[in-house]
Amino acid sequence: MSGIDAEHNEIIFEIEVANLLHSMTTTNDNFVHLKLVRKDVDLQPVRMWNMFNPPNIGSPSVSVYMPTLKTLQKMITSIKIMGAKHELRANTKGELKMDAVLEQAKINVYINDLSNLTTTVATGTSGNTNEAPAQFHVVRLNLKQFHNFFNLIPYTFNKILMRIFDNRVVNFIINEADCQLIFYMGGLNVD
Amino acid sequence: MADDRDHMMYIAKENAKEIHQVLKSMKFKEYCTFKACRDGIQFVVDDHNFQQANAYLKTEIFSELDVRVDEVRLRVPMNILAECFNVFSGASTALRLTYDGPGEPLVVSLEDEGIVFKCSIMCQNPQHHHKMYDFEWKNENVLAKVILKPNKAKEIVRDLDKTSPTVRITVTDGHISFLTDGELGKIKSMIPAHSDQVEHMEACRERVTFSYRYNLIHRMETAFLASSKISLRIDNRGVMSTQFLIPRTDSKNIFIEFFTIAEVEWDDG
Numbered sequence: 249m250s251g252i253d254a255e256h257n258e259i260i261f262e263i264e265v266a267n268l269l270h271s272m273t274t275t276n277d278n279f280v281h282l283k284l285v286r287k288d289v290d291l292q293p294v295r296m297w298n299m300f301n302p303p304n305i306g307s308p309s310v311s312v313y314m315p316t317l318k319t320l321q322k323m324i325t326s327i328k329i330m331g332a333k334h335e336l337r338a339n340t341k342g343e344l345k346m347d348a349v350l351e352q353a354k355i356n357v358y359i360n361d362l363s364n365l366t367t368t369v370a371t372g373t374s375g376n377t378n379e380a381p382a383q384f385h386v387v388r389l390n391l392k393q394f395h396n397f398f399n400l401i402p403y404t405f406n407k408i409l410m411r412i413f414d415n416r417v418v419n420f421i422i423n424e425a426d427c428q429l430i431f432y433m434g435g436l437n438v439d
Numbered sequence: 440m441a442d443d444r445d446h447m448m449y450i451a452k453e454n455a456k457e458i459h460q461v462l463k464s465m466k467f468k469e470y471c472t473f474k475a476c477r478d479g480i481q482f483v484v485d486d487h488n489f490q491q492a493n494a495y496l497k498t499e500i501f502s503e504l505d506v507r508v509d510e511v512r513l514r515v516p517m518n519i520l521a522e523c524f525n526v527f528s529g530a531s532t533a534l535r536l537t538y539d540g541p542g543e544p545l546v547v548s549l550e551d552e553g554i555v556f557k558c559s560i561m562c563q564n565p566q567h568h569h570k571m572y573d574f575e576w577k578n579e580n581v582l583a584k585v586i587l588k589p590n591k592a593k594e595i596v597r598d599l600d601k602t603s604p605t606v607r608i609t610v611t612d613g614h615i616s617f618l619t620d621g622e623l624g625k626i627k628s629m630i631p632a633h634s635d636q637v638e639h640m641e642a643c644r645e646r647v648t649f650s651y652r653y654n655l656i657h658r659m660e661t662a663f664l665a666s667s668k669i670s671l672r673i674d675n676r677g678v679m680s681t682q683f684l685i686p687r688t689d690s691k692n693i694f695i696e697f698f699t700i701a702e703v704e705w706d707d708g
Binding site: 315316318319322323326327329330331350352353354355356357358359360361 | 516518519522523525526527528544551552553554555556557558559560561
């Protein structure tokens with residue numbers, strides 16, 4: 249049957265997000281029981297499964313934990329309301345800078361003392377093992393996507409790891425007891 | 440925050456959130472005029488036709504205020520300015536406002552829990568744009584004066600019929616009323632003079648009544664919600680001055696004042 253891989257004990261299926269969300273929010277129970285019925289979901293054929301693998305993008309240039317979610321959400325929302333383009337810079341000293349440019353203003357945010365998970369051998373595709381800790385790795389982001397993602401995270405998920413990949417991609421990882429959420433964002437081209 | 444303090448203007452304040460509350464109450468045009476002198480700072484928003492809002496923050500409100508010229512006057516994009524003060528939610532956000540002269544940005548710096556937010560805003564010279572309207576307000580021309588607590592007044596303003604083009608405000612010695620005439624028909628809301636919401640009510644004529652465009656009254660709704668006391672005065676031209684007292688933890692007050700021009704004058708006869 250397409251969509252089912254007995255060897256890896258996996259089933260990949262597609263479902264409308266709105267339906268899933270609606271069914272989750274109409275229950276007051278803490279546990280949800282999911283029953284797969286073929287007519288309600290679209291099983292994805294095995295030949296398409298590669299599309300759903302995490303992208304192979306090498307090792308991150310820098311990995312730091314973001315500041316508290318509540319503070320971050322408010323700040324990103326305010327910057328978005330101002331109508332800005334956004335740039336994130338982080339280094340292995342636990343410093344994070346967020347810069348945004350508007351038609352009539354520029355914004356600089358500086359945060360330090362972040363928990364830093366970057367390994368001492370963070371080569372990635374840059375191959376630079378002699379990189380100074382103070383060197384910033386940059387990724388330029390679509391602020392709307394950045395805001396949408398952070399705005400949806402409940403406050404209970406407070407520890408968010410950010411990893412910048414060689415100035416091209418950033419991903420955010422949230423680890424909870426029973427699940428892991430990974431969000432990839434491609435960087436915008438540098439002008 | 441490290442700062443060399445060598446600026447044309449340097450202003451510091453603890454609790455930047457108060458300024459957001461003020462700007463939110465007068466955010467009805469794209470630009471505001473920011474004025475700073477040794478007496479304090481002022482924000483002015485003007486639609487150049489019917490209404491002007493002024494907020495006054497005196498020197499005593501700030502932990503430091505150093506203005507090295509007679510006056511700094513800048514035309515600032517309101518959306519950006521107001522949102523800067525909303526970046527952090529805490530009441531312990533420290534603020535620095537600096538300016539170094541023509542061609543330089545107005546720099547708003549905020550710090551909260553070790554995070555530093557800095558916004559450099561390119562401003563315009565307000566003299567190159569419309570002149571600020573002088574309402575030539577004279578206290579001796581005041582026909583009606585009412586001082587109210589906000590509880591009932593803010594509900595009345597919030598619930599005004601949106602389909603009515605105007606709101607007719609009437610003041611007598613016995614009451615203040617707000618009359619609309621829209622798709623829902625004629626609706627009158629009244630606060631009698633003996634109400635505990637009224638601290639003072641006085642009319643120099645038997646009946647002082649003027650109409651104001653609904654949207655001009657609606658612009659003041661946020662100020663009504665934020666205030667702890669409202670003073671409403673109408674002069675012989677129908678110009679209405681509405682002053683809102685914004686509550687603070689100490690006794691040093693912040694005022695927002697709206698001047699609104701009347702639509703039509705009603706005769707007593």
